[in-house]
Amino acid sequence: MAGVVDRIPDKAGIQHQIMLPWSKAFQMTRENIFVRFGRSVITASGIFLGTAFMSAVFFGGAAAAVKANLDLRQGITPQAAEMQARTIWLVTMSLVVATVGIVNSMLMSVTERYKEIGTMKCLGALDRFIVRLFILEALLLGVLGSVGGAVIGTAAMTIMWIGRIGAKNTLVAWVTPAVQLGGKPIQLWVCVVIGVLIGGILSALAALYPAWRAAKMPPAAALRSEF
Amino acid sequence: MTASTGEATGGSVYEYIVRTKDLAKYYVMGGQEVRALDHVALDIRRGEYVSIMGPSGSGKSTLFNMIGGLDKPTKGTVFIDEVDMAQLSATELAWLRCRKIGYIFQTFNLIPVMTAIENVTLPMVFAGLSTDEALDKGAELLKVVGLGDRRDHKPTELSGGQQQRVAIARALANDPAIILADEPTGNLDLRTGKEIIALLKRMNEEKNVTIISATHDLKMIDVSDRVVWIRDGKIERIEERADIEVNVGVMEGEES
Numbered sequence: 001m002a003g004v005v006d007r008i009p010d011k012a013g014i015q016h017q018i019m020l021p022w023s024k025a026f027q028m029t030r031e032n033i034f035v036r037f038g039r040s041v042i043t044a045s046g047i048f049l050g051t052a053f054m055s056a057v058f059f060g061g062a063a064a065a066v067k068a069n070l071d072l073r074q075g076i077t078p079q080a081a082e083m084q085a086r087t088i089w090l091v092t093m094s095l096v097v098a099t100v101g102i103v104n105s106m107l108m109s110v111t112e113r114y115k116e117i118g119t120m121k122c123l124g125a126l127d128r129f130i131v132r133l134f135i136l137e138a139l140l141l142g143v144l145g146s147v148g149g150a151v152i153g154t155a156a157m158t159i160m161w162i163g164r165i166g167a168k169n170t171l172v173a174w175v176t177p178a179v180q181l182g183g184k185p186i187q188l189w190v191c192v193v194i195g196v197l198i199g200g201i202l203s204a205l206a207a208l209y210p211a212w213r214a215a216k217m218p219p220a221a222a223l224r225s226e227f
Numbered sequence: 228m229t230a231s232t233g234e235a236t237g238g239s240v241y242e243y244i245v246r247t248k249d250l251a252k253y254y255v256m257g258g259q260e261v262r263a264l265d266h267v268a269l270d271i272r273r274g275e276y277v278s279i280m281g282p283s284g285s286g287k288s289t290l291f292n293m294i295g296g297l298d299k300p301t302k303g304t305v306f307i308d309e310v311d312m313a314q315l316s317a318t319e320l321a322w323l324r325c326r327k328i329g330y331i332f333q334t335f336n337l338i339p340v341m342t343a344i345e346n347v348t349l350p351m352v353f354a355g356l357s358t359d360e361a362l363d364k365g366a367e368l369l370k371v372v373g374l375g376d377r378r379d380h381k382p383t384e385l386s387g388g389q390q391q392r393v394a395i396a397r398a399l400a401n402d403p404a405i406i407l408a409d410e411p412t413g414n415l416d417l418r419t420g421k422e423i424i425a426l427l428k429r430m431n432e433e434k435n436v437t438i439i440s441a442t443h444d445l446k447m448i449d450v451s452d453r454v455v456w457i458r459d460g461k462i463e464r465i466e467e468r469a470d471i472e473v474n475v476g477v478m479e480g481e482e483s
């Protein structure tokens with residue numbers, strides 16, 4: 001049996017002697033999401049609902065613009081500026097609500113795994129491995145949730161607007177500006193894609209703080225927690 | 228058991244693998260200071276099987292945490308192979324936990340979403356083994372602990388004794404020099420507890436791994452080279468193998 005610490009490698013060497021390859025981290029995350037399916041659904045549902053609502057609002061904005069254009073030929077003036085303000089306000093609110101939801105469920109998700117975190121640190125995990133695992137999980141759930149939300153939100157609106165303005169005009173809505181940002185019109189499909197990305201990023205950000213705090217705990221404290 | 232088995236790769240080998248010097252841990256609870264450990268001086272030889280015995284609340288787990296680098300002492304020093312643990316960086320501590328110390332807990336602490344083999348290979352992943360190497364070694368270790376046919380079972384599909392065997396295999400993953408156990412038989416019935424103790428002893432003898440086990444299970448005395456009795460955070464007495472043999476009958480009588 002060798003000496004124990006007389007051969008701790010130097011600073012550069014040690015970085016290559018403790019690792020968590022991304023492929024393995026990804027596999028662990030995937031398993032975690034499936035095994036804790038209930039928890040995953042709760043985490044993803046906040047962002048799902050937020051994105052569904054946001055896409056619906058964007059869709060409504062774009063479709064209303066299409067309709068206004070059609071009506072204009074019949075001589076009706078749209079209240080564009082007011083619509084704009086309403087859309088932006090609704091989207092902001094839905095983002096805030098979704099963010100509060102994810103922060104809350106990420107906090108719970110991390111807290112119920114303190115013991116696991118402590119155990120992993122006993123097995124040699126560095127703090128950043130722990131953070132990496134949670135960020136990956138949140139990112140995946142965030143993207144899944146927001147893609148799902150965008151699909152459902154736009155699908156529901158599609159069905160609704162086909163009845164009002166017909167299938168062809170509803171398709172036209174996708175390339176119609178849904179909002180103006182700084183005077184620059186932004187087409188519906190761009191808004192939805194940005195919404196999906198924001199959903200993923202927000203949820204990863206929401207995991208960052210609780211995961212970092214849990215990773216920093218001394219293993220003894222993390223192990224003591226009972227859940 | 229003071230195996231001074233040197234190694235070809237060099238590096239000095241010290242007689243004492245763990246030493247604590249005037250070790251103390253105080254907790255403050257609601258303005259009250261709890262001296263969980265105080266003035267603990269303990270030298271543990273390489274290859275020894277040491278039991279830390281004491282009633283509940285005597286400071287066993289606290290000592291386990293200090294020796295294992297899982298928490299920082301209030302005062303005093305823990306030396307592992309004559310290196311002061313307080314001097315190690317976070318990364319160096321992780322390296323130590325990963326490769327040199329194996330941990331075993333009363334509540335097994337397997338990762339619940341992972342199968343037996345995934346649990347056993349996780350420390351190997353951290354140590355940089357390739358997937359194939361890790362799987363081979365993990366399967367081998369599961370065989371050693373008698374669970375060769377349970378590799379794809381999740382912890383919930385295993386009995387307490389089986390979970391503890393997986394935990395022992397996992398503790399052995401990176402060929403540690405020390406196995407630290409905190410009440411390893413605390414959640415097991417009498418017979419299963421005996422089996423786990425026998426397994427630990429076998430690993431101690433076959434792999435020459437130093438075993439330090441906090442326990443209040445008197446069955447553990449049989450296999451110990453030394454028993455350290457602690458009470459109220461202080462070492463009360465240390466019994467060597469020779470003294471133990473005389474007393475063992477009496478102790479076991481106490482248990483029932």
Ligand SMILES: Nc1ncnc2c1ncn2[C@@H]1O[C@H](COP(=O)(O)OP(=O)(O)O)[C@@H](O)[C@H]1O
Nearest residue numbers: 254256261263282283284285286287288289290
């Ligand atoms: N995190 C903590 N905070 C406050 N007091 C603690 C903490 N951990 C342990 N103690 C106290 O320290 C003493 C020793 O505890 P412990 O080491 O867990 O004993 P044992 O493992 O022998 O049962 C007990 O009085 C316990 O209440």
Ligand SMILES: [Mg+2]
Nearest residue numbers: 287288289410
């Ligand atoms: Mg204890």
